[in-house]
Amino acid sequence: MTFAGPYAHQRVALATRHGKERVISRALHWGLGAQLLHVRSVDTDALGTFCGTVSRQGDAIQACIAKAEAALRVGGTNLAIASEGSFGPHPQLPFLASGVECMVFLDQQRGLLVKEQLLARRTNFAHRQVPPPSPSGPDAELARWLDQVGFPRHALMVRASASAGEQPGTTPGAVAKGLRRWDDLELALHRAAAASSDGLALVETDMRAHCNPTRMAEIRRLAFRLVRRLARPCPACDSPGWGVVDLRPGLPCANCGLPTAMTRALLWGCGHCGHQEEQPRADGRLQADPGHCDWCNP
Ligand SMILES: [Zn+2]
Ligand SMILES: [Zn+2]
Known part of the structure; x- marks a missing residue:
């Protein structure tokens, strides 16, 4: 397959420590004939994380642009791509969880910023407060919930449900992330419950892409949507990025x-x-x- 588009054989920087390079590099290759430059040294978590240890700066698009700019700087390329997800109640159906994924592409030479976003078809985003489990394993209610959120294929995070004396704006207690084994989860639940003023642990889905195959599939879908937009030139100025x-x-x-x-x-x-x-x-x-x-x- 040969590509003649504006991005054929160009390098596009992506800063990620969450395994997004695999799905995004496929989209760049098949959609544009471009190559992904994986920038590992940028700590994208410093730009805001899901678990609240670093509060998110601005909205998701702003966070996404900040990540892409960091990738440009560190990668030394003219092109960069970044993705960002946000999760919460569904805008129309508040009793359902929803996820919005956004992705941006920066082309420094053309002064171009191309955005694409999607409302995830599926998300396992959820959390609940639980008492420390007994040595016999999770109770029926917790077992059902673990099943619903796709554990252990999907990892979980655990922290104290209420830290004693915690004020808004202070650093929350320790968070155990990326838990995929019952033994690890059990230990984290006991530790968090013991540290919590109400004796409960807060268990949440880990929404980082490498911990969440459902989310990774949405990022893949979005990456292909973005490269389709980039492959379409504007009928007026011929710039890449014509789309809805x-x-x-x-x-x-x-x-x-x-x-x-x-x-x-x-x-x-x-x-x-x-x-x-x-x-x-x-x-x-x-x-x-x-x-x-x-x-x-x-
Ligand atoms: Zn009518
Ligand atoms: Zn145009």
């Missing part, structure tokens, strides 16, 4: 014709020159099911 930037709601109801919340059109845009074009839905749908209509199905 927004969704326009208002697909008319098939029954009454009033606009619904469903997507009517896609707004495509260029991050370089600002050119935008509205295009119809990829599936060709022109009308919404009346079930989505506030008037026909209030």
Whole structure:
């Protein structure tokens, strides 16, 4: 396979200690013919971590840009890529957990910043407070939860549920991370419960990519989406990175014709020159099911 695009045979720096290089280098290779330069010396955790030991600076996109800039600096390249995830309650369904993954690509020579993000289809993001387990192993409730979050294929983190005298802004207690064996988890639960003023341990899913195959799969999906965008030139200025930037709601109801919340059109845009074009839905749908209509199905 030969590539003729703007990034063929170019090196793209990625700073990670979480094993993202494998999935991202495949996307760069197959999508752009580019090569990944793995920068190991940048401590991306210093830019904000999931477990709260370093509070996150700004939002996820800002954190992502900071990581990419660090990779550019240390890697000595003109191109860099970085990814960042954020997890919490689902924006529409607060009783469900959701994950948002974002990825940025920096092209210093062109002065280009290309962003892509996705709402994870699946995430195991969860936490719970538990008493120290008995020597006979996890109780039925904990066993069910461990199963739900995909332990031991997915690693866990444990800390004291409430540190005595802990104030907002102070450093929380020790966190045991990357736990994948019951023996290690059991020991961490006992230690954390003993250190906690309420006698409970807080156990959480470890969302770092190398500890979480579900998340790694989403990062892979996003990396391929980003390189597809990078491979498309803007029709106005020819800069790489032409892709969907927004969704326009208002697909008319098939029954009454009033606009619904469903997507009517896609707004495509260029991050370089600002050119935008509205295009119809990829599936060709022109009308919404009346079930989505506030008037026909209030
Ligand atoms: Zn209607
Ligand atoms: Zn353009």
